[in-house]
Amino acid sequence: MSEVSFSIDTEELRITVDDGVATIWIDQPDKRINTISHDTLDAIEQALNAIDQEPQVRATVFISGKKDSFIAGADINMLKELKDPSDVRALTFRAHDLLQRVKDSPKPSVAAINGACMGGGLEMTLGCDYRIATTHSKTKMALPEVQLGILPSGGGTQYLPRLVGIQQALQMMLTGKNIYPKKAKRIGLVDALIHPPGLHQAAQRAALQLADGDLKPDRSLKSLTDRLLESNPYSRKIIYTKALERTEKETKGNYPAPAKIVDAVRTGMEEGLEAGIRREAELQSELLFTSESKALVSLFFAKQEADKNPYADEARPVQRIAVLGAGLMGAGIAQVSSVNGVDSLLKDQSFEMASRGRKQIWKNLSKEVDKGIRSQFERDQILERVQPVDSYDDLHAADVVIEAVPEDLDLKRQVIAHLEEVVSPECVIASNTSALPITEIAEGAKHPQRFIGMHYFSPVPKMPLLEIITTEQTNETTLATAYAAGIKQGKTVVVVNDGPGFYTTRILALYMNEALLLLDEGASFEKVDEAMEKWGFPMGPFELFDLVGIDVGAKITDVMESRIPDDAFQISRIAERLAAQGLAGQKTKKGFYTYSGEGTSLDKEEANDGIYDVIASSGQASFASSMVQERLGLMMVNQAVACLDDGILKNVTDGDLAAVFGLGYPPFQGGPFRYVDTEGAASIVGRLEQLERKHGPRFAPARGLLELAERCGSFHA
């Protein structure tokens, strides 16, 4: 192929030359995907030096040697090794220099993108003179740094707005969302699209044309309004202000990165590239050591870990999942199964009821068709994987059966008995319940060793967590197979031991109970919701009551109360009373708030002040929002530690992960255990003791907290 040869000393990449065009194939050894590490930066520098010195080469193409993946971003382990702000600045400047080097080279360069092109990978392409992406379904571009509490510091805050405009760039960097090929072309993030097999040749041709001066890409902004708005400093100022306002509204000031991203962009666009580059490095060195970023990064790693089945060797194949109960929950479980290629049987009492579950799936998928996320054909194919059935006999071929019938112990036991008659001896039988102890459901089961709890969160297609609950009798194969089913369904899985409310429901129920006690004491539910949103939850406890159903909440309280041996707990009766009045929340369109609209996407209208009459409370008492946050937040945190003490949680990472992905616990805090580490165990103990003195023994610090405070330790290493 090439008569030109380069002496480069790296395994990170190789160079081939064709007809005057050098191609740099980034292909890190023994790795499935490429990431950017110090070695990568070294290698690219070497390659550029070699190419610059070779007179026969007129242009360069950057491409990945990996299948369906360009560069997935910076090597996060490299970021972890950064010890202080000066390290960050040094690394950032190095990346900037390299980018500038590519940009300034007299030999034009083309980035040929197939597969994921994220973070530092995308920033690298910004140095090139031209970008071609494939139309492959795996090709996507993003600057997701904000999700880790940092900013794109490989020049992203500077070169991206110069390429696609300030508004598009801010949108990308503030959300971290993926940009797919068609949109990338539309906004000018890439210059051309092609199918994967033609990518390399197309990039070579583009490179030659650039070298010949025959290709002059149009770099003016694609949208006329964007062009107008961004053409003068006055309207640009409005853009920055609006972006900051939106950010403040969404993050409640809990996340430092978004505002700093706006800052870096503004500095660069208003004061010039040099100033912008320096600002980017400066701000990143501040962000990387914040507790928020550390929390988000640790969640990222924990999630990566939970997405692998540690028991994979023990798992039986999962080809067919049966779901009992075609309600919102059951249909949701069938949907995530079939979307991920697993055949599912959706059983209800009649074919008609089972079909209704299928209708729900069709509606959800049709929305995705309307948005262009999937094709109509894909929708049909997924739908045909869901077979509605009305008899137990139809379930004989299932590998895993998940019952999602109403939360009634006797009903669930009956269902299990029926199931045991028809399914194969190896079939895993799982109960989806948010509170009923799995051990109690399994009583009377013929083969309790294949019985397990699989706790999904509503709405199932959107909520990422699956909490698996094992009993003392559950065997390893059952756990492994249930885990495998969860992974297949695209869920992040945590495994806990059985107990009242397991982990998630227990800490949530007592948190919600504390909110109701506040209401009893005369607090305004709107103020409580506001305080908890400010604390970082996506919605406050009362809005959450409306979402899950006040009646459901009352039932969970019931189940929990009868099973918590401790009488330290004061249980509020409010939910029960409201439910008795027919105030169930969203399903009756009236609970703590009123709702309008149809189906599953209701709009919150206004606070329902009639609530105060029903519970004979004023809603006028004034509580400092910090007090509300303290009582509710620490109740949840303390209960999380108690779950660890009681052996329900196996480790603190699971506890953090489940709280964030299952309950919406504020991600910037990293989870209840990370929160204790950030605040210090001794401080938490002190604050709990204060609450205990004022409100009673339910705030007594958990044993694990006391021990940790004693030895000045932390939960996470």
Added chain:
Amino acid sequence: MVASSNGRAAVLVDGCRIPFQRSGTGYVDLSAYDMARMVLKGLFTRTGFDAAEVERVIMGCVVQNVETSNVAREAALAAGVPNHVPAFTVTMACISSNQAVTSGVDLIRGGIADVVVAGGTETLSDPPIQVKRSVRKRLFKAQKAKSPGDYLQLLKGLRPSDVVPEAPSIAEFSTGEVMGESADKLAAMFDVSREEQDEYGLLTHKRSAEAQADGRLQKELVPASPPPDFEPINSDNTIRADSTMEKLSSLSPVFVKPFGTVTAGNSSPLTDGASATLLMSEDRTRAEGFEPIGYLRDYVYVAQDPGDELLLGPAYAIPKLLNKAGLSIADIDVFELHEAFAGQVLAVLAALRSESFARNNLNQSNPAGEIPMDKLNTRGGSVSLGHPFGATGARLVTTAANRLHEEDGELALLSACAAGGQGVAMLIERA
């Protein structure tokens, strides 16, 4: 009986259909592709057979939707048949899914495949509407138009009447004759009266109503729950259980007015539906442990003048097949005849017992004979069950085989006519 050949005999393992619905009712929002994937999925669920083991999917379809012109392939993929299984669509008017089944039989007998899924699908609720040729020509040129001037040029001379779309009619391309007219003409040729046609119509609806009530039809149905409302459809809605001679005789002729004899009451209705069968080699059936319903022993296709004998195919095909197999009508226990029109069925029956027809048209001295009414279409036929063109053939095959078990017979003969003046007859032996 016909000797089976080294385990390569083709057997029917199971067959099913989604309930047939009058066009514009239950399946009004579906395309032929939608119904086909539903029936295929239903067949796999019902038999528990792994779709990955299928070697060919063949579907019949008449009114093609250009978006899914190989509807068998699209439906198979959507129903979860893996990519590696080839699929093709056949079209032969009303006997399209007979052709699908016999193509499967050929593949199996020839040792090319061991497992074939054959069926058919049709919607008459959503026929493709075309704009006129003159407009299509303009539209084709429009692809190359660039400037506003080019577009203006294209619009020049276009009259409002040009853009009125054309719906396809059920007329012979070669003769221009509407099928109902042919049936009317055929009934007259064989002296079939209006009254006889109405009586037959009444009988066939009555038989279907009984079969629906006692569960014989239900056994062949897989329920459908079509989008967007997913209301389950569990039974055919084509059967008129409350029909009477008074009602039928009060209807006006629809094709030949005012003196014709073919009415809506004695014709098959426009229908939407889909059907499918699972076919296997005898050896494979044993290996899989399936109990087949019937052996697909033999078949013939015939074709005549589409002008005079458009719907007379069975009158040729039945004697031809009987002769080929060395059988007579008396040897057959179950007859299953496609009913495009009551008048057409009665004309075929008349032709079969006619000496002059045997002599002049079949070149044989004796007629095939009289088909006894108690062996013919005991569950009713297309007049009462409906006739989704592409799906009827596979329904006939499944029903004929199942009837052998219900009625304790050994041999079944089915036959059907088709536009283009063609016809089919098939012989099934009980398994």
